[in-house]
Amino acid sequence: MVDEGLSEKLLGALTDGEDALTDDEFETLLKYFDHRLTEKPDNPVLWNNKAVILDRMGNHEDALQYYDKATELDPQYFVAWYNKGNTLCFLDQVEEALQAYKNGMAINADDEGTLVDITQTLLQTDHIKDALRLFEEATALYPNNGKLHYCKGLVLETLGKGKRAVQAYKRSAELAPDFSQTRISLGNILFSLGQYEDAFDCYDRSLLEIEDDEELWNNMGYILFSMGRYEEAIQYYEKALQLNKGYKPAWYNKGYTLQSLNMLEDAIMCYDEAIKLDPNDEILWNNRGNAEYNLRRYETSIQFYEEALEFLPEYDIALNNIGNALMKMKKWEESIPWHDKALAVNKKFDYAWYAKGFALHKCGKHEEGLKLIDKSLELNPNYDHTWLAKAETLEDLGRLDEAMECLDKAIELNPDFREAWVGKAELLDHLGRDDEAVECQEEALRSFDVEVQVFPRDHIYPLEKGEYMLELLRHDEALRLFERELEERPKDARALAGKAKALLAMSKTEDALRTYVAALEVTPKDPDLWLEVGRAYMETGKNDRATKTLAQATKLAPDNVDAWLELARARSAQGDGKEALNAVDKALGLLGSRTEVPVGKKVEALLLRSAILRCSDNAQEAIVAAQEALDLDPRNELSWCEHGMTLISLKRYKEAIHSFDGALGVDPKYEAAWYGKARSLFEMGRPDKAKRFVEMALTLDPDYKDAKELKAKIGGR
Numbered sequence: 001m002v003d004e005g006l007s008e009k010l011l012g013a014l015t016d017g018e019d020a021l022t023d024d025e026f027e028t029l030l031k032y033f034d035h036r037l038t039e040k041p042d043n044p045v046l047w048n049n050k051a052v053i054l055d056r057m058g059n060h061e062d063a064l065q066y067y068d069k070a071t072e073l074d075p076q077y078f079v080a081w082y083n084k085g086n087t088l089c090f091l092d093q094v095e096e097a098l099q100a101y102k103n104g105m106a107i108n109a110d111d112e113g114t115l116v117d118i119t120q121t122l123l124q125t126d127h128i129k130d131a132l133r134l135f136e137e138a139t140a141l142y143p144n145n146g147k148l149h150y151c152k153g154l155v156l157e158t159l160g161k162g163k164r165a166v167q168a169y170k171r172s173a174e175l176a177p178d179f180s181q182t183r184i185s186l187g188n189i190l191f192s193l194g195q196y197e198d199a200f201d202c203y204d205r206s207l208l209e210i211e212d213d214e215e216l217w218n219n220m221g222y223i224l225f226s227m228g229r230y231e232e233a234i235q236y237y238e239k240a241l242q243l244n245k246g247y248k249p250a251w252y253n254k255g256y257t258l259q260s261l262n263m264l265e266d267a268i269m270c271y272d273e274a275i276k277l278d279p280n281d282e283i284l285w286n287n288r289g290n291a292e293y294n295l296r297r298y299e300t301s302i303q304f305y306e307e308a309l310e311f312l313p314e315y316d317i318a319l320n321n322i323g324n325a326l327m328k329m330k331k332w333e334e335s336i337p338w339h340d341k342a343l344a345v346n347k348k349f350d351y352a353w354y355a356k357g358f359a360l361h362k363c364g365k366h367e368e369g370l371k372l373i374d375k376s377l378e379l380n381p382n383y384d385h386t387w388l389a390k391a392e393t394l395e396d397l398g399r400l401d402e403a404m405e406c407l408d409k410a411i412e413l414n415p416d417f418r419e420a421w422v423g424k425a426e427l428l429d430h431l432g433r434d435d436e437a438v439e440c441q442e443e444a445l446r447s448f449d450v451e452v453q454v455f456p457r458d459h460i461y462p463l464e465k466g467e468y469m470l471e472l473l474r475h476d477e478a479l480r481l482f483e484r485e486l487e488e489r490p491k492d493a494r495a496l497a498g499k500a501k502a503l504l505a506m507s508k509t510e511d512a513l514r515t516y517v518a519a520l521e522v523t524p525k526d527p528d529l530w531l532e533v534g535r536a537y538m539e540t541g542k543n544d545r546a547t548k549t550l551a552q553a554t555k556l557a558p559d560n561v562d563a564w565l566e567l568a569r570a571r572s573a574q575g576d577g578k579e580a581l582n583a584v585d586k587a588l589g590l591l592g593s594r595t596e597v598p599v600g601k602k603v604e605a606l607l608l609r610s611a612i613l614r615c616s617d618n619a620q621e622a623i624v625a626a627q628e629a630l631d632l633d634p635r636n637e638l639s640w641c642e643h644g645m646t647l648i649s650l651k652r653y654k655e656a657i658h659s660f661d662g663a664l665g666v667d668p669k670y671e672a673a674w675y676g677k678a679r680s681l682f683e684m685g686r687p688d689k690a691k692r693f694v695e696m697a698l699t700l701d702p703d704y705k706d707a708k709e710l711k712a713k714i715g716g717r
Contacts, residue, residue, distance in 0.1 A: 029053050044074040048083060060087045071103075078107035082114050086121045094130050105138055105148075112147050112179065119151045123158055131155045146176025150185070157189055165189055180209045184216065191219075196227045214240040218250045225257050233257050248277045252284060255291075262455035264291045282308040286318045289325075296460070298325040316345040320352045327355065332362040333594050350379035350386075358389040364599030364632075366397050384414040391423060398635050403427060418447030422468065432669070441472055459485060459492070466498050475505045493522040497532060509540050527557035531566060538570055546570040561587045561601060568608055577616035584609045600636075603629045607642045619649035637666040637673060644676045653680040671700035675707045687714045 033050040040046060051066035067084035070077055081104035088097035101118055109115070122131035135152035142148055153168030169186035176182060187202030203220045210216065221236030237254035240247055255270030271288040278284065289304030302325050308318040323338030339356035342349055357372030373390045380386070391406035404427060410420040425440035448465035455461060462485055469478035479502040485495040496519035503512035516533045523529055530553035537546035547570045553563040564587035571580035587605045606629035613622035626643040633639055644659030657680045663673035678693035691714045697707040 023057075026053060026057050042073055044070040044077045044080065047073065048077070048080045051080075051087075052083065055083070055087055055090075060090050063087050064091075076107050078104040078111070079114070081107065082118055085118060089121050089125045089127060092125075094127055097127075098130060098134050101134055102138070105142070109138065109142055109145050109148060112150075112181075115147050115151050116154075119154050123155070128155060128158055132159065144175055146172040146174070146179060146182065149175060150179065150182045153182075153185060153189075157185070162189055162193055166193070178209070180206045184219075187219070187223075191223055191226070196223050199223055200227075212243055214243040214247045214250065217243065218247065218253060221250070221257075222253055225253065225260070230257050230261050246277055248274050248281075251277065252287075256287060259287070259291055259294065262294070262458045264295050267291045280311050282312040282315050282318065285311070286315065286321065289318070289321060293321070293325055293328075296328075298328045301325050314345045316342040316349055316352070319345065320349065320355060323352075323355055323359070327359055327362075330362075332359045332598065335359045336363075348379055350376045350383065353379065354383065354386040354389060357393075361389070361393040361396065362598050364602075366393050369393055370397070382413060384410045384417050384420065387413065388417070388420050388423060391420075391427075395427060396635075400427065400431065416447045416450045418444045418451065421447055430667075444468065459489065459495075463492075463494050463498060466495075466502075470498070470501055470505065473505070475502050478502045479506070491522045493519045493526065493529060496522065497529060500536065501532075504536055504539065512536065513540070513542075525556060527553045527560055527563060530556060531560070531563050534563075534566055534570065538566070538573060543570055543573045547574060559590055561590050561605070564590070565605060565608055568612065572612050572615065577612055580612045581609070581616075584612060599632050603633045603636055603639060606632070607638055610642050610646055614646050614649050617649075619646055622646045623650060634662075635666055637663040637670045640666065641670065641672050641676055644673070644680070648676070648680060648683065651683070653684045656680040669700055671697040671704055671707070674700065675704065675710065678707070679710055682710060682714060690714055 030050065030053055033046055033053065036046050037043070037050065047066045047070040051063040051070065054060075054063035054066065064084065064087055067080050067087065070080035071084065074080075081100050085097045085100035085104065088094070088100060104114070119131060119135075122128070122134070132152070132155045135148060135155055138148045139145070139152055149168050149172035153165045153172060156162075156165035156168055166186065166189055169182055169189065172179065172182040173186060183202040183206045187199040187206070190196075190199035190202060200220060200223045203216055203223070206213075206216060207220075217236050217240035221233040221240065224230075224233035224236060234254055234257055237250045237257065240250035241254070244250075251270050251274035255267045255274065258264075258267035258270060268288065268291045271284060271291065275281070275284050275288065285304050285308035289301040289308065292298075292301035292304060302322050305318045305322045305325070308315055312318075319338055320342035323335040323342070326332075326335035326338065336356055336359050339352045339359065342352040343356070346352070353372050354376035357369040357374075357376065359369070360366075360372065361369030363369075370390065370393045373386060373393060376383070376386050377390070387406045387410035391403045391410065394400075394403040394406060404424070407420050407424040407427065410417055411424070414420070421440050421444035425437045425444060428434075428437035428440060445465065445468070448461060448468065451458075451461040452465070462481060466478045466481040466485075469475075469481065479499060482495050482499040482502060485492060486499065489495065496515055500512045500515035500519065503509075503515060513536065516536055519529055520526075520533060530549055534546045534550035534553060537543070537549055547567065550563060550567040550570050553560065554567055557563055564583050568580045568583035568587065571577075571583055584605060588602075588609065591602050591605060606625045610622040610625035610629065613619070613625065623643075623646045626639070626646045629636070630639040630643050640659050640663035644656040644663065647653070647656035647659060657677055660673045660677040660680065663670055663676075667673070674693050674697035678690040678697065681687075681690035681693065691711070694707050694711045694714065697704055698711065701707070
């Protein structure tokens with residue numbers, strides 16, 4: 001503290017802090033005071049101010065003698081007593097410091113700046129308990145001094161004694177109702193204790209005196225955000241920005257709140273403004289990436305996460321977020337090193353354990369992935385997505401009862417968790433519990449509606465609901481939903497594709513294909529859309545057009561395994577076994593170049609290779625591919641069935657029956673396995689027994705063409 005008797009210029013220089021002046025400037029000031037003291041040796045203010053200069057220079061011992069001189073000349077000079085106390089604190093002479101403070105308080109205990117200054121000095125010099133002792137004695141001596149109660153509250157808050165701090169602040173507010181800082185501090189601590197409404201009330205009353213404080217408006221907005229009142233919160237952030245357009249916290253908080261409302265483009269604008277003000281803030285860059293991620297612009301999001309890492313290379317959240325974005329792009333293998341980097345920084349990062357575990361599961365390493373998912377649940381048993389990931393992993397391991405328990409736990413944690421309802425419905429359907437499956441499907445649809453209500457501006461949720469309706473074969477409802485969305489956004493490629501899929505399922509083939517073409521006109525460089533249109537052409541028997549369309553998909557995304565597999569199917573349907581084999585081998589080559597490969601995808605490619613070879617009368621090579629697929633995934637009924645069909649081509653009928661039984665052991669309702677078993681028996685000359693099994697296949701699928709033909713042959717015998 002510097003007495004206001006100094007000239008304004010010198011006062012400003014001193015109060016800026018020690019870094020505001022050079023050593024030479026400090027020496028010049030000392031000479032100035034020495035000169036003044038020769039003129040007025042009995043002026044206590046000059047002695048005090050010379051001591052302040054010495055304190056700023058770090059000469060605390062020398063400063064003490066000048067504070068002593070000031071108080072000797074004027075024992076009522078409270079500023080010097082307080083300054084002396086601060087200097088004694090820096091010298092760790094605590095008892096002497098407390099006595100000096102008490103001397104100052106006896107003279108003047110109402111100067112708020114002085115009281116706050118000595119509180120901060122005690123806290124900065126790690127004399128927190130001594131500070132509490134000082135202010136407890138002071139409030140006992142001067143019980144009606146509200147500012148002393150305020151300082152006591154500051155100390156208690158620093159010590160983590162929140163409830164006692166609240167009492168001190170409330171007492172301060174009662175005694176000094178015009179001291180707005182008390183209510184602000186009270187509001188801060190009430191907020192930290194989760195008492196949002198009381199905190200808001202404290203801030204609101206403070207506005208009566210200091211309504212031009214942007215920090216206060218921002219804090220009130222944050223309280224409203226914490227109470228879930230997002231729209232109101234934005235109004236307070238905007239008021240803060242009206243007062244100060246350069247106030248970064250309000251831009252950040254407004255962006256975060258808009259992001260919570262799924263108003264992502266508006267959120268991006270706010271984050272960009274905050275970044276202009278502080279381009280070195282890694283949290284801003286990370287959240288900017290989150291907005292892109294939530295817009296499903298995953299590649300773009302990675303660029304912003306990388307910017308965050310430029311400023312903090314060990315920023316675990318940004319490291320993990322890059323992994324998450326890669327997972328959304330189905331680059332499971334590439335995601336794993338990023339989760340590892342996050343875990344190297346923070347071994348208790350539960351989300352990173354879950355994400356890495358799920359990526360490993362997707363790469364076919366189910367047991368290893370499950371261990372990491374369990375590790376995540378040890379750290380945080382209340383994250384619904386982790387329970388869903390565990391359920392999916394257990395299901396792939398054939399541990400269905402445990403999988404169901406995990407799905408139930410996810411739903412218990414979040415009754416509106418539609419992915420869990422969808423997963424439970426699929427598992428129940430697989431178990432033949434049809435009525436229960438239908439109930440879960442309805443719950444899933446209800447959960448879609450909840451998402452639409454929570455995020456009314458996000459059109460993705462209605463589209464996802466429509467796509468789920470297609471899976472449930474509710475084609476009419478899905479079509480109506482897509483058409484409603486297209487009324488608002490007639491060039492939405494995803495809505496057009498959904499409409500086309502619904503029309504195709506309703507046998508409105510030409511309308512469907514025209515709609516697919518319209519979608520391609522909107523996004524002509526989307527390989528996934530070309531892939532979907534190619535599949536539609538195949539489904540309608542337009543194999544030539546399918547081949548051209550799928551070839552375009554592989555051209556746009558030459559590393560897309562699914563595109564090459566579909567092209568192989570289209571070539572095979574054209575009867576071009578050689579080109580079909582080239583395409584499937586291209587897919588297998590891509591899979592072979594990756595160190596971590598989803599087992600299911602490699603099995604799919606091997607089974608397709610086997611089928612192409614088998615249909616090309618090359619059963620000897622086909623059985624090699626079928627056996628490799630079976631070795632990779634013995635829990636896959638398709639692997640068993642293709643293995644059986646290849647054995648039929650080799651006329652090894654008894655072995656074929658064994659393979660079909662393996663398929664039925666996985667899925668007793670797999671009609672192709674019943675048909676394969678019937679055909680094997682028929683070829684062995686046992687039509688009566690074959691008839692029973694072919695009828696089982698037709699019970700499961702009355703329109704099964706091959707089974708109908710086999711039954712007719714059996715009847716003919």
